Amino acid sequence: MKATGIVVEYNPFHNGHLYHLNQSRSKTNSDVIIAVMSGNFLQRGEPALVDKWTRAKMAVSAGVDLVIELPYAFATAQASDFAKGAIFLLDSLKCEFFCFGSEEGSLDSFHHTYQLLSTNKADYNTAISTFIKQGISYPKALNEAYKLISANSTVPLVDLSKPNNILGYHYIEAAYKLNASIKPETIHRVIANYHDEANPSETIASATGIRKVLFGEMNLTSIQSFLPSTSITELQTWHTAYKAFGSWEGFWPSLRLIILRHTKAQLANYAEITEGIENAIWDAAMKSESFQSFMMQIKSKRFTWTRIQRMLTHIYNCFTWNELEQMDLPTYIRPLAMSKNGQAYLNSLKKDLQLPLISRVAAHKENDMLMLDLKASNLYYLGLQSTNAHEMIGNDYRNAPIIQ
Structure with missing residues (x-):
């Protein structure tokens, strides 16, 4: 079969x-x-x-x-x-x-893109770091670095600004x-x-x-x-x-309770929590009666809505950096x-x-x-x-x- x-x-x-x-x-x-x-x-x-x-x-x-x-x-x-x-x-x-x-709908472009990025891995990673230091989100930094690396390509490549292509x-x-x-x-x-x-x-x-x-x-x-x-x-x-x-809106009472029963330092132990965002998460949870209002307070150019939601998922499920690092x-x-x-x-x-x-x-x-x-x-x-x-x-x- x-x-x-x-x-x-x-x-x-x-x-x-x-x-x-x-x-x-x-x-x-x-x-x-x-x-x-x-x-x-x-x-x-x-x-x-x-x-x-x-x-x-x-x-x-x-x-x-x-x-x-x-x-x-x-x-x-x-x-x-x-x-x-x-x-x-x-x-x-x-x-x-x-x-x-x-x-995209074509496999060749995906293979060409993989070969390009794997061949130019060092330059690609350097470009990503440069864009992140400018204060933009990680996904946007990836896309900007990709544009830079692929600028002179002569083969068809995938548009990595599209979610299913990514x-x-x-x-x-x-x-x-x-x-x-x-x-x-x-x-x-x-x-x-x-x-x-x-x-x-x-x-x-x-x-x-x-x-x-x-x-x-x-x-x-x-x-x-x-x-x-x-x-x-x-x-x-x-x-x-x-x-x-x-939905997170329905889960908000439970999520809010879990956030606020931690100190800000304790929140930093959960997977994907970086760069001090635990402070903004705790402060916003103190003031927000709905998930929507909470998210509107902490979203930024640095962190996408999806990335923040993943952080919250890990807080809700008590999934730590240490656990993440052990799961290959x-x-x-x-x-x-x-x-x-x-x-x-x-x-x-x-x-x-x-x-x-x-x-x-x-x-x-x-x-x-x-x-x-x-x-x-x-x-x-x-x-x-x-x-x-x-x-x-x-x-x-x-x-x-x-x-x-």
Whole structure:
């Protein structure tokens, strides 16, 4: 059986994801599609709309064969580490291809860009440092340095100001650096870009646009044209049970309490907290009754909204610099959901897997990376401010992989 891997968050699973899924299967002529998916906290540093089990069910209902969890340490990391963790897991599962969406739509440009930046690594890093010293954010410094290094290139290169191109580049980079056998493919992103508003006249919208509409109207009818019916059903079931969707605004009372129970010096111990921003975080938390007002006080040219959110995610989940530095690569494969086809593929691999396959977590309490995932899951349910959701605490010990 030939397998293709995709890297996803499915927050929530929408028609654009369905297009990507079907195109990935068709383009690689694969028998099995494996999705490595973020857990309850995401790469942009925010809680997921619904939990990982619900999103995994959406995926398998729509045609994904196997969903495995990307551990928290990678799911909430900057793009290069996010990609490294995901590609490592897909390669470990013997995927022949990984297929990502991009604004570029051409693989050659990605390969040329990797060769350019790896060949000029010293000059590139020097340029990044120079731009950072000018007081701009790290992502903007990367882009400015890239423009400088690529100015005289005679081959087609990727536009690294586009969010999906950036992730795609890091997937390619990870495959090279890991010396992985998995091969890349890319699909041109259609209609909706990453941050676009949802257009009611279309059937494809970005997940960001869909969430904005949902939180604005709190009515699933307003987004049903953008999602498969199976996703709408799962969202309806979730909201009936818990009366809340995951967001920092909803989590704010818990996050604010956690921030203020620390001293400013203690906040500096958490991952990604740098350059004294712990002072601004603590001061803003003292004065802010909403997450939006809190963020408006601490955002700056130096730190992007996403980077600040990742800092807050680590504060909320008590994930420290010391823990981050000990987590180089994923240490296990954890299935969340699968089709019968995915189950057959996984069974065929069991003897050849180099990483432990974890279906029941109780026997793996010594695995620090896994325990971090479980802690983050429990804190996610607490953050929902819902009595029914609080009953989900400890759910990772009770849940076996879903088979549909």
